[in-house]
Structure formats: C-alpha cells, structure tokens
Amino acid sequence: MFDKKKVIKDTYSNYGILIIKLFLAFFTTPIYLIVYGKALYGLFILSTSLATSLTFLDFGAGKSLIKYTAEYLYDKDKAKFQSSLSTALSINLISMVIVLGICFIIMFNAASFFKISAGDVDEARILFFIAIFSTLFVFMDFIPANILQGAGIFHEKNIYQILIIAVNVLIIGWVFYFKPSITAFGIANMALYVITYLIDFFLVKKNGILDGIRVKVIISKKLFQQSSFKYTKEIFLLSLVGFFSSQADKFIVGSLISVSAVSIYTIITRPFFLLKSLTANLYSVLQPHIIRTKSSGGDVSKLIVRITVMIFALFLFVLASFALVGQKFFELWMRTAEYDQYFLWAFIAVFNWALSGFYSLIYRTMFVTGDTKRIFRIDSVTALMNGAFSILLTYYMGFYGVILGTTIQTVFLSIFTYRAGNDLYGVKLNQIFTVNLNAFIVFASALIVAIGYHTHWLFKANILTISLEMVLLTAGFAGFLYRENVFALLNLKKR
Numbered sequence: 001m002f003d004k005k006k007v008i009k010d011t012y013s014n015y016g017i018l019i020i021k022l023f024l025a026f027f028t029t030p031i032y033l034i035v036y037g038k039a040l041y042g043l044f045i046l047s048t049s050l051a052t053s054l055t056f057l058d059f060g061a062g063k064s065l066i067k068y069t070a071e072y073l074y075d076k077d078k079a080k081f082q083s084s085l086s087t088a089l090s091i092n093l094i095s096m097v098i099v100l101g102i103c104f105i106i107m108f109n110a111a112s113f114f115k116i117s118a119g120d121v122d123e124a125r126i127l128f129f130i131a132i133f134s135t136l137f138v139f140m141d142f143i144p145a146n147i148l149q150g151a152g153i154f155h156e157k158n159i160y161q162i163l164i165i166a167v168n169v170l171i172i173g174w175v176f177y178f179k180p181s182i183t184a185f186g187i188a189n190m191a192l193y194v195i196t197y198l199i200d201f202f203l204v205k206k207n208g209i210l211d212g213i214r215v216k217v218i219i220s221k222k223l224f225q226q227s228s229f230k231y232t233k234e235i236f237l238l239s240l241v242g243f244f245s246s247q248a249d250k251f252i253v254g255s256l257i258s259v260s261a262v263s264i265y266t267i268i269t270r271p272f273f274l275l276k277s278l279t280a281n282l283y284s285v286l287q288p289h290i291i292r293t294k295s296s297g298g299d300v301s302k303l304i305v306r307i308t309v310m311i312f313a314l315f316l317f318v319l320a321s322f323a324l325v326g327q328k329f330f331e332l333w334m335r336t337a338e339y340d341q342y343f344l345w346a347f348i349a350v351f352n353w354a355l356s357g358f359y360s361l362i363y364r365t366m367f368v369t370g371d372t373k374r375i376f377r378i379d380s381v382t383a384l385m386n387g388a389f390s391i392l393l394t395y396y397m398g399f400y401g402v403i404l405g406t407t408i409q410t411v412f413l414s415i416f417t418y419r420a421g422n423d424l425y426g427v428k429l430n431q432i433f434t435v436n437l438n439a440f441i442v443f444a445s446a447l448i449v450a451i452g453y454h455t456h457w458l459f460k461a462n463i464l465t466i467s468l469e470m471v472l473l474t475a476g477f478a479g480f481l482y483r484e485n486v487f488a489l490l491n492l493k494k495r
Contacts, residue, residue: 010154015278017158020165022274028172029267030334035175039120040182042259045266046114047127048189049250050103050135064088065143067368069150069209070291082213089143090218096139103132114254123182130186137193144200151209152289160199164192248387249402256394265399267334268342271322272349279311279357283364294369301425308361308432309484315357316444317477322350323451324469345403352403352410358432359414362421371424378416382409436483443476 032041065088072081106113107128111121148157171188174180180188204210249269254262286307294300327343366375386409393401421427433441451469 006152010152013155013158017161017165018278021161021168022277024165024168024172026270026274026333028175029270031172031176033263033267035179036182036185038260038263039117039258040123042254042262042266043116043120043124043127044182044186045262046250046254046259047124047131047186048134050106050128050131053248053251065146066150067291069147070152070368073151074292074296078213082215085143085210085213086216086218089215092139092142093217094219096136099135099139100132103128103135107132114251115256115258120259126183127186130183130190134190134193137190137197141193141197141200144197144204147204147209148200151207153203153207156207157199157203160203163199164195167192167195249390249406252390252394252402253399256391257398261399264339264342265402267339268346269349269403271326271346272353275318275350275353276356279315279353279360283360286361286364290365291368294365300365300369301427304361304365304421304425304427305431308358309434309437311361312357312432313437313440313477313480313484315354316441317473319350319354320444320448320451320473321470323347323448324466324473326350328466345400348407349403352406355410355414359417359421362425362427363413363417366417366420366424371420374420374424378413378420382412382416385409385412434484436480440476440480444473447473447476 032044036044064084068081068084068088071077107125110116110124110128114124116124148154171185171192174188175185250262250265253265290300290303292298293303326347327340330339330343330346331337363375366372386405388405389408390402390405393404395401397404418427418429447469
C-alpha cells in the first residue's frame, strides 16, 4: 500500500536535513580553499573520497539489505531474513579487510598514484591514513544504515542527524577562526563518520528490527550457497560498474592532471552533486513503497510513469533556473569571478542530472525489485563508454573530458534504461511525454536559449532581465502543474 502521508513526511524530513548539510558544504568550500589552498584541499578531497568510492567492494552486502529488510517487514519470513542478514554481515567483514588493505597500499604509494608536489607527499600519507579509519566506519555502518533504509525509517533518523549537523558547524567555526592543520581537520572530519555509525546502530536497536533474529558469521564455502548470495553478487557487480561510471572522476583528474585540478573540478561540479544528492534522497524514500507495490502485485508501471512525469518536469525547471542564476551564484558563492570561465561546463554537468530524471525511477525500480541482470548489462556498456571517453578526452581537454564522458554515458543510459522499462513494466514514451510535458520542455528549452543569449553571449543581463525570465519560467512550470493536476498525481488517482 502506498502510504502517501508517510512518504510526504519522510520526504520533507529528508530534504530538510539534506538541504542544511548541502548548504554547509557550499558555505564551507570557499573557507577551506582560503585556509588550506587548492593543493592541500584537493588532497583532502581525494583522501576522503576513499571512504565512499571504495564502498562498491562491500560486494553488494549492504545494499541487498534494503530489499530483504523491506520484504521481511511485509512477509515476516524470519528464516529468509536471518539468512540474508548473515550473508550480508559475513561478506561485509571480508570486504572490509580487503578495502583496508587497498587503503594502506594507496597510503604508501600516494605519490605514484596521483600528481602530488614533493612538499605535500608526507601530508598526503597522513591524510590517507586518517581516511583508512573513516572507511572503516563507513563499512561498519553499511549494515544498520541499509536496514533502516529498507525499513523506511527516515524521519526518526533525521531527528538524530541534528547532532551531526551541530558537530559539523563546530568544525567549520574551528577551521574559520583557529585555522588548524589539515591533519587535525581530517581527524575532526572522521568523527562525523563515527557519530553516524553510532546513531544508525542505536536506531536499529531502538526500533527492534532485529528482535528475535539470530545472525552468524559464515566464513566457508557455505557463504556462496546462501539463497541471498546471488542477489548480493549482482548488486556487487552493479556497484563495481558504478564506481567506474560515477566515483572514479576525481581519481582520473588527480592522476592525469594534478591535485589542484581536483579542487577546481569539485567546485564546478558541486551543483551537479548537490542536485544528485537531493534526488537520491527522494528515490530512497520511494524504494520501500516500490518493493511493497511489487510484492503485493500492484501496478508498478503506473507508479513509475506518474512520478517520472513530475520529476522530469521539476528537473527541467531547475536546469532552466540554473542557466538563469547559476553564474551569478558562483560569483557570490566563491566571492570571485575566477570560476566564470567554467560555467558552461557546470551547466553541462547539471544538464546530465536533469536528463537522469527521465530514467532514474525506472532504474531504481529494476534495482530494488531484483531485475539486476538487465541493469548490469546497461551499466557495463555505459560505464565503459564513460571511462574510455573520460580518460581519452581528459588528455586533450583537461577535466572537461570527465564531464563530457559523463554526458555520453547519461545519454545512452536514458536510451537503454527506457527500453528496459518498456520490456519489463510496459512503460511507454507517450505515457511520460504527455502533451503538457512536451509543451513545458519546448518552453523551458526556448527560455534557456534566451537566457544564454542575454546572459552569456551579449553579457547584458541585469536584475530586470533576470527577474522577468524567472517569472516567466515559474509561470510556465505552475501552468504545467495545473494542467497535469499534480494533486491527483500525488494521490495516484487515475487521471
């Protein structure tokens, strides 16, 4: 059953916390650049990226628990859940050892992997050593975090996120006023991962999700015979492909160009990753409901189509808004016009995000309902394209090549994922591209061209022009919402 009140409550709660965190991330980037400089801050970004980029080596153990927890709360099959949890825990422990070994190798050979100046090598090793402990707690958190996500416990978790935000604010103030060393800053940042794990572990215990569940560690060939291992293996393969398609960008830039270029790349793609985080949060809220709809024999196709129409239009609205105010935003955010020269590439990155609104819900549905073989084929092909083009183009164009590589991948992901959605769920283009959505796409596209003409080519943008175009854009989006009857959409009633 689609619990609309819970979805709205969880969504508001998720976005409230996430927006605060992302605001802090935006606010602090100029501070950290001023205090530590591009080279040291680039090293910090690379080292902390280890904690997230190597998560694919959990072999799918964590993410598979989203599916099995949601199913357990629906069908109450304790034996299946115990087996799945034992498998996930065992694989998680094995993968943790492997990842920590990789981290140590990177730490001792940082100068070989990345273009680091001789004076920063010792600092780099210390930062990567600290990152080892951050990675440890990220892996420890896989089990409780994904259990909570599968159980749909978002609002309660977000209340406790206030503690993490408070600690983050203290760290920001500490850096701004006292300018600690990059090593001390890295240690303080690691504390955020520790607190996150403790909160998730506490909430799993508090909600009694594992009451009566017996878990055992399996370190033998029986591990590969568990019923849940097949799905876990498929999730690992997807995560492995995902690393090369979306997590390897900073490592490519750091290896082929310099660690300073990592800082610049991070700044110009920050809006893209901000928006990606916001929408991932929305899909996380929807995942348990997709699984339950599928398990109960409900119409998954209707759910996909109706929500995709709304999401895709919203993404276009954001893309047009970014075209309008994005350059001014960069100047205010970084307190300099130095990054204006990169705005076109920031816009292309945001375009990649907007295009994902067309296929992401189909992709997530395939992922959480077990249709992973098709996803793996799609991701393998598109990730290979992304990696090959990113590396090749980076040689000739700098970090712009990574952005273009992502664009190529996104276009083909849209095509292949739609075809899979059509085959598996009967999703059709004419169901998504309604008359109202097509009209809004034409309107938004025309407005983006007009914005580019006035703002970036004639350089005659002023407050009056920007305000008028923003009013027109908002009115067009409001007209779309009215024509599509958005309230009926949220209620999932037949239009």
